[in-house]
Amino acid sequence: xxxxxxxxxxxxxxxxxxxxxxxxxxxxxxxxxxxxxxxxxxxxxxxxxxxxxxxxxxxxxxxxxxxxxxxxxxxxxxxxxxxxxxxxxxxxxxxxxxxxxxxxxxxxxxxxxxxxxxxxxxxxxxxxxxxxxxxxxxxxxxxxxxxxxxxxxxxxxxxxxxxxxxxxxxxxxxxxxxxxxxxxxxxxxxxxxxxxxxxxxxxxxxxxxxxxxxxxxxxxxxxxxxxxxxxxxxxxxxxxxxxxxxxxxxxxxxxxxxxxxxxxxxxxxxxxxxxxxxxxxxxxxxxxxxxxxxxx
Amino acid sequence: xxxxxxxxxxxxxxxxxxxxxxxxxxxxxxxxxxxxxxxxxxxxxxxxxxxxxxxxxxxxxxxxxxxxxxxxxxxxxxxxxxxxxxxxxxxxxxxxxxxxxxxxxxxxxxxxxxxxxxxxxxxxxxxxxxxxxxxxxxxxxxxxxxxxxxxxxxxxxxxxxxxxxxxxxxxxxxxxxxxxxxxxxxxxxxxxxxxxxxxxxxxxxxxxxxxxxxxxxxxxxxxxxxxxxxxxxxxxxxxxxxxxxxxxxxxxxxxxxxxxxxxx
Amino acid sequence: xxxxxxxxxxxxxxxxxxxxxxxxxxxxxxxxxxxxxxxxxxxxxxxxxxxxxxxxxxxxxxxxxxxxxxxxxxxxxxxxxxxxxxxxxxxxxxxxxxxxxxxxxxxxxxxxxxxxxxxxxxxxxxxxxxxxxxxxxxxxxxxxxxxxxxxxxxxxxxxxxxxxxxxxxxxxxxxxxxxxxxxxxxxxxxxxxxxxxxxxxxxxxxxxxxxxxxxxxxxxxxxxxxxxxxxxxxxxxxxxxxxxxxxxxxxxxxxxxxxxxxxxxxxxxxxxxxxxxxxx
Numbered sequence: 118x119x120x121x122x123x124x125x126x127x128x129x130x131x132x133x134x135x136x137x138x139x140x141x142x143x144x145x146x147x148x149x150x151x152x153x154x155x156x157x158x159x160x161x162x163x164x165x166x167x168x169x170x171x172x173x174x175x176x177x178x179x180x181x182x183x184x185x186x187x188x189x190x191x192x193x194x195x196x197x198x199x200x201x202x203x204x205x206x207x208x209x210x211x212x213x214x215x216x217x218x219x220x221x222x223x224x225x226x227x228x229x230x231x232x233x234x235x236x237x238x239x240x241x242x243x244x245x246x247x248x249x250x251x252x253x254x255x256x257x258x259x260x261x262x263x264x265x266x267x268x269x270x271x272x273x274x275x276x277x278x279x280x281x282x283x284x285x286x287x288x289x290x291x292x293x294x295x296x297x298x299x300x301x302x303x304x305x306x307x308x309x310x311x312x313x314x315x316x317x318x319x320x321x322x323x324x325x326x327x328x329x330x331x332x333x334x335x336x337x338x339x340x341x342x343x344x345x346x347x348x349x350x351x352x353x354x355x356x357x358x359x360x361x362x363x364x365x366x367x368x369x370x371x372x373x374x375x376x377x378x379x380x381x382x383x384x385x386x387x388x389x390x391x392x393x394x395x396x397x398x399x400x401x402x403x404x405x406x407x408x409x410x411x412x413x
Numbered sequence: 414x415x416x417x418x419x420x421x422x423x424x425x426x427x428x429x430x431x432x433x434x435x436x437x438x439x440x441x442x443x444x445x446x447x448x449x450x451x452x453x454x455x456x457x458x459x460x461x462x463x464x465x466x467x468x469x470x471x472x473x474x475x476x477x478x479x480x481x482x483x484x485x486x487x488x489x490x491x492x493x494x495x496x497x498x499x500x501x502x503x504x505x506x507x508x509x510x511x512x513x514x515x516x517x518x519x520x521x522x523x524x525x526x527x528x529x530x531x532x533x534x535x536x537x538x539x540x541x542x543x544x545x546x547x548x549x550x551x552x553x554x555x556x557x558x559x560x561x562x563x564x565x566x567x568x569x570x571x572x573x574x575x576x577x578x579x580x581x582x583x584x585x586x587x588x589x590x591x592x593x594x595x596x597x598x599x600x601x602x603x604x605x606x607x608x609x610x611x612x613x614x615x616x617x618x619x620x621x622x623x624x625x626x627x628x629x630x631x632x633x634x635x636x637x638x639x640x641x642x643x644x645x646x647x648x649x650x651x652x653x654x655x656x657x658x659x660x661x662x663x664x665x666x667x668x669x670x671x672x673x674x675x676x677x
Numbered sequence: 678x679x680x681x682x683x684x685x686x687x688x689x690x691x692x693x694x695x696x697x698x699x700x701x702x703x704x705x706x707x708x709x710x711x712x713x714x715x716x717x718x719x720x721x722x723x724x725x726x727x728x729x730x731x732x733x734x735x736x737x738x739x740x741x742x743x744x745x746x747x748x749x750x751x752x753x754x755x756x757x758x759x760x761x762x763x764x765x766x767x768x769x770x771x772x773x774x775x776x777x778x779x780x781x782x783x784x785x786x787x788x789x790x791x792x793x794x795x796x797x798x799x800x801x802x803x804x805x806x807x808x809x810x811x812x813x814x815x816x817x818x819x820x821x822x823x824x825x826x827x828x829x830x831x832x833x834x835x836x837x838x839x840x841x842x843x844x845x846x847x848x849x850x851x852x853x854x855x856x857x858x859x860x861x862x863x864x865x866x867x868x869x870x871x872x873x874x875x876x877x878x879x880x881x882x883x884x885x886x887x888x889x890x891x892x893x894x895x896x897x898x899x900x901x902x903x904x905x906x907x908x909x910x911x912x913x914x915x916x917x918x919x920x921x922x923x924x925x926x927x928x929x930x931x932x933x934x935x936x937x938x939x940x941x942x943x944x945x946x947x948x949x950x951x952x953x954x955x956x957x
Contacts, residue, residue: 165823165853179627205636213631216851219576220624223569225548232643239637246643267575271723281632297851300723300879302919327853330924368855370882373925376944381951396924400931403951407935410955580773586737587774590766591834592790594758609786612776616820620772 128289128321129153129176134190135345136171136180145171147345148190155288156319160332160353163342164368169325172342173291176323177211178204195288209238211289212282216297218266218274227253227269227277228262234285245284252280256310272303276310290314292324304328311335329357330372333394343367358392374399381406422543424471429544432652433553435659436541442663443537449670453526460529463536470543485535489528496524547571552646561640569625577618584613686842686873687711687734691743694729694897702741703729705897713841716865716874718888718905720881722918725894727877731844734875735764747842762791765840769847771827775819780811780830783819787838798837805837809863825856832860842873849880861887881923885909885942893920910940 129152136146146168153159161169174180178199181188192199194210212234215221224230231252235245253259256276261269266277275295282290292311296304308331314320315335326332332339332353339356341349341364349356349363356364361371361379371379377399378391387406393399428436443463450456467477497520504519541550551564588609589595595606669675689709695702704726711717719727732738733745736757745752747763768774777783784805788798806812809829814822819830828848835843845864849857857880865887868874878884884891884905891908893901895918901908908915909922912930921927929941929950936954941947 164855165825174627177631179630183627183630203636204630205633208631208633208636215624215628215631217624220621221628223572223625223628225546225568225572228643229548234632236641236643237633237636239639239641242641242643245641249643267572285633298847301921302722305919368853370854373882373923373944374928377925377928377947380944380948384948396928396931399928403928403932403937404935406951407932407954583768583770584773586732587766587768589757590735590737590761590768591774591787592758592761592838594756594790596756609776613773616775617770617772 125154125156127152128155128195129323130191130193131175132191132193134175134188134192136175136188137186138171139185139187141186145345146175149345149347150190151340151347153289153321153323155321158315158322158335158337159324160336160339161323161325161342162327162329162332162339162356162364162369166344167342168345169342170293171345173213173293173323173325175199176207176289176291177213178202178207205237208234208287209285210287211291212285212287213291213293214275214278214282214295216294218271218278221278222266222274222281225265226262227258227264227266227280230266230277231280231284234281238285248284248286249280252284255283255313256280257306270303271299272306275299275303275307279307279310287320289321289323292322292326294325294327296326296328308335327369329370329375330395333357333372333375341367341369354392354394358394378402420476420539420542421546422470422472422476424544426469426471426544428466428469428540431544431655432648433545433549433646434556434648435652435656436545437550437553437557438656439659440537440541442659444534446663446666447530447534447537449666450530451526453522453529455675456526456529456533460533460536463533463540466540467536467543470540472539472543476543480535480539485532489532492528492531493521493524496527497521500524549646552642556646573621577614580617581610581614584610584617588613684713685710686713686748687875688746688749689730689733689743690746692730692733692740692745693742694726694733694738695741696729701897703897704733706743707897707899709892709899709902711842711873711875713873714868714871715890716868716888717876717890717892718884719875719877719892719894720879720884720920721894721900722920724896725918726897727894728846729897730894731766731846731875731877734760734842734844735766736760737766758790761787761838761840763840763842765835765838765843767828767832767835767843767845767848769850771824771831772820774831774834775827778818779816780806780819780822780833781815783830784811784834784837787834791838801837801839805833808836808866809833810859823856825852825860828852828856828860829863832863836867841871842875843867845874845876845878847878848876849878849883857883881909881921885923885926893918906940906942909942 131149131151134146134149135144137144161172163169171180174184175192176194180186181200182204194207197207197210199207222230224233228249231249232245235248250259253261256279258273258276258280266274269277296307299307311324312335314322336353339351339353340347341356348367349360357371358375358378361375364371372395374393374396378393381391391402393402447459450459497516498514500520502515502517502520504517507515507517508521509516547568551568555561555564593606593609595603689707692704692707693702694704707730719730721727729738733740733752734747736752736755739753747760752760775783777786781802784802785798788801806815809832811829811833814826819827822830848860848864852860861883864874876888888905891903891905892899893908893915900918901911901914909926912922912927915921925944925947926941929937929947930939933939937950941950
């Protein structure tokens with residue numbers, strides 16, 4: 118069990134979290150516990166109503182401070198218990214990018230939008246300028262400074278939203294189904310930014326995403342939620358391939374190639390174990406299988 | 414796409430470069446001047462000056478016509494006609510005396526003066542609107558004491574106006590596709606037909622406002638009482654100079670008006 | 678029934694459409710024919726003209742040039758209200774349609790606009806609610822339901838008008854897999870009953886599972902228009918507009934040398950192919 122001497126700190130530490138929205142009886146979150154390590158890329162999957170968005174909102178204190186309701190258990194962000202800190206204070210540690218560009222882009226120009234967060238924090242002008250330039254560069258929207266966000270494409274809008282979150286220089290970036298409703302190009306644009314963040318920075322990313330092919334590509338760890346609780350957790354291969362059938366029962370689709378490897382396993386097509394997380398693995402696996410058949 | 418709401422004219426004239434605060438003060442003074450002139454001749458002269466100022470903004474006739482035709486022309490005509498018709502007949506000579514209608518020349522002239530005054534004030538205001546971005550306008554107001562919260566409120570209104578136009582269009586299309594006929598005869602029926610549109614718009618707006626609130630908080634809105642800004646208005650020496658000139662002109666006008674009794 | 682199947686319901690002839698104040702046309706020359714009982718998917722990037730095209734089917738937009746015929750009649754000769762009897766349109770955002778205090782009233786809105794008798798309207802509402810499994814939510818306020826349910830409510834309200842042609846604008850957007858399947862199975866049921874379905878979507882899996890025909894739009898023109906199988910077997914063409922077939926189809930294409938087909942649409946099909954190959 119002694120893997121390394123280096124202990125990676127937890128940046129998010131959730132213990133026995135339960136939450137009900139005001140005026141409701143059934144809890145949106147039930148006894149949920151979760152730890153996220155620094156630099157980790159965590160994907161959260163699950164059917165509608167599982168509580169994924171609710172969970173995101175507990176990360177920066179919107180729950181419980183702004184939405185009220187009944188919360189039990191604790192959420193600690195970098196050692197700070199969210200009960201004891203205002204959203205404004207937590208916003209420097211955690212930034213959230215929401216699904217709808219329309220309601221999270223409210224300024225007249227891209228530049229103002231990205232500067233909004235740092236301006237609120239009272240950061241000196243030079244520093245704001247540096248952050249805006251950096252954030253726009255990361256999302257590859259430099260040069261769009263004077264554009265009216267509403268005239269941009271869906272993918273561009275969400276990238277501006279990500280830049281606006283990044284300019285707060287958070288240690289944790291949470292993305293709540295950021296590509297929902299985008300066209301294929303828009304999805305590509307957003308995922309390439311996500312990939313860049315993953316590869317080039319050590320920012321901790323928590324992404325709610327049901328596109329399992331993307332989750333397979335990016336995530337270090339996957340958590341599956343259902344009805345307010347975490348029902349599955351582990352490495353993408355474990356959740357998407359090994360547990361493909363349980364996943365499908367929950368109403369979440371694994372990658373098609375994983376469904377395929379699951380089918381091969383179930384029907385005991387050969388004695389071998391098949392585990393396909395992506396196309397490359399499926400190609401070589403099936404190729405091998407068919408080669409063997411040829412040789413017979 | 415709903416750029417009607419963006420009245421800003423993208424040019425780079427000296428008026429554009431003038432500091433927004435100076436323009437705001439200038440326009441306010443200009444409006445006060447218009448209100449203090451009663452003489453038709455002087456009003457017409459002032460109107461010509463305002464036309465000249467509008468030309469300085471290099472606004473295209475196309476854009477200007479959106480202001481003149483739907484807005485100014487009807488108002489001008491209405492006031493010129495309604496005032497002499499509806500106000501108590503004053504002075505000589507009487508131009509028309511028919512049944513209950515009595516129109517006197519002084520009344521006609523007063524009516525015209527009112528119309529010209531409004532046109533002048535409109536043009537003067539548009540000098541500001543055509544040459545100042547919404548951001549600078551709101552900044553100027555903030556410099557004059559408007560709190561940031563209200564400044565953001567105003568900016569958001571500008572930002573979301575086209576979005577609401579879009580939403581209302583979509584809602585109208587959606588309901589039309591279900592057979593809602595907005596052209597149907599019958600006054601009451603027509604009013605009732607707008608209820609689906611209003612209700613859907615309200616619901617969508619409320620949801621939007623809710624999400625917007627969460628987004629604002631997540632970006633630390635209200636975190637620090639000492640809010641900084643990335644860009645700000647910069648007062649150049651020439652801006653100060655022009656402000657000085659405007660104030661002097663205004664003082665001279667006041668003197669002429671009240672002391673020398675001109676412009677009446 | 679055979680005759681019905683062959684009749685053309687929607688005919689698009691040399692269609693051009695340019696929005697006021699824009700430079701380039703949104704639709705730049707499209708000819709299309711949609712027959713009775715078809716289940717067609719329209720795919721393409723945003724801005725390719727998908728929504729613009731389908732809005733011509735119920736008269737929300739009229740051609741700048743060219744014409745659109747619905748059941749042989751030029752759409753210019755009919756009002757939107759009239760066309761709504763023939764062509765139902767499901768909008769992407771259900772909140773743009775929902776305004777009634779109960780699901781029942783919401784679904785009844787369309788039939789009422791058609792001027793039906795109360796009994797007829799009620800029976801249509803009951804039918805629609807049952808078809809979509811909304812019976813238990815009859816008296817619930819639609820705004821309190823989740824997105825998937827709200828979509829079903831708007832679909833039910835379209836279905837209650839019994840239009841023979843239905844246009845669905847991204848019906849599964851934002852809903853999870855279970856909700857999507859629920860909805861699409863209901864749509865499939867409608868198609869089996871004879872309704873012509875035209876669906877705009879970005880979800881290639883849904884396309885491969887439900888649509889018989891796929892129309893690919895790019896910059897206001899038709900790039901591909903064929904059976905779904907045929908369209909997805911041409912990834913190079915799809916790539917021109919940055920589209921890709923479902924993962925399993927791509928896998929089939931990657932293993933072409935091993936005798937796997939280029940036009941596989943589902944995981945089950947792929948599995949069958951592998952088993953077949955193995956049997957030799």
